[in-house]
Every structure is written in C-alpha cells, then in structure tokens.
Amino acid sequence: MPEDVHAEAIATVRAFAAASGAQRVVLLLDLGGDRPTSMIDLGADGSLELTRDGATTTLAAGAPAGAPPRTLPPLSAVPATAMTLDPDTGELAAPLGVVAHLGDAVLALARAFGGRSVATADFATRDPDVPLTIAAREGEPLVLAAGDRRFLLPT
Numbered sequence: 001m002p003e004d005v006h007a008e009a010i011a012t013v014r015a016f017a018a019a020s021g022a023q024r025v026v027l028l029l030d031l032g033g034d035r036p037t038s039m040i041d042l043g044a045d046g047s048l049e050l051t052r053d054g055a056t057t058t059l060a061a062g063a064p065a066g067a068p069p070r071t072l073p074p075l076s077a078v079p080a081t082a083m084t085l086d087p088d089t090g091e092l093a094a095p096l097g098v099v100a101h102l103g104d105a106v107l108a109l110a111r112a113f114g115g116r117s118v119a120t121a122d123f124a125t126r127d128p129d130v131p132l133t134i135a136a137r138e139g140e141p142l143v144l145a146a147g148d149r150r151f152l153l154p155t
Helices: 004-020 098-111
Strands: 024-029 038-042 048-052 055-059 084-086 091-093 118-123 132-137 143-146 149-152
Touching: 004 024, 004 038, 004 048, 004 098, 004 118, 024 098, 098 118, 098 132
Parallel strands: none
Antiparallel strands: 024 038, 024 118, 038 048, 048 055, 084 091, 118 132, 132 143, 143 149
C-alpha cells in the first residue's frame, strides 16, 4: 500500500478526473527535501501507475487508494463538443471562461500537494485525436499543448 501522501495523491487524482472529465491526469509529486519526485499517471481506462524510488506499481481502476482525497475547488466537466483546437495554428475555440476554469482546476491539483509539484490533464475536444493538455505548477504560466505544439497561457 502506498504511504499516506501517495494514497492521498492517488485519491485526489481520481477525484479530479471524475469531477473534471479529464481523460488522463498526471501528477509529479514534489515531496521536498532529499526525497525523489514521484509520478502518478491515471489513464482514461481508470488504471493508475505510481512511480516512486525507481519502481512502478500499477493499480487497477477499482483498487482503493487507502486515504481520502485532498480538497479541490468545485470542478465542472466540459463536454468534448464544447472545444475545438487546431494544433497547426494554435486556434482554440471554447465557451467564455472554459479554458480558464480548466487551467485553474489543473493548477489547484498541483497546489494541493505544494512544493514544485506539477499537474497535467488531457481534456477531450471535438477531434478525438487532438485532446487539449494543460500543465500547471505554482508560480509558472499555464502551458497548453495540442499534438507536438506548446502554448503559454497569458497570465
């Protein structure tokens, strides 16, 4: 069973994905000090990989986390039909406030574990082959990605 902070992180990543509708969520967990960074990777099928100390453990979709999730702000899922994204031009079309809401949500996930933790989440768009990826770390601009293209979200 993962140690408490990892169990909390697993539960929080799962809760985030369920509430936000994210297809994939990755949390790089900065535990501070001389402790190495851990990675939690939740796939679209609900399976989860925890990588720490050079070893990876896979947890099935229904496996208990062993701790409750940390508190996140209210999240709303965005239907895939609400967003279109052209990775060649960087053109993103979505209802007013949607991208900001998703960016704030991803940043809240990173903030929930502090330090230099990084959270990324993939959100579906109208084109199932082009999800919108948002990456966030406290104190840094949000990064939006589509395909091989990266864009900084103005702050």
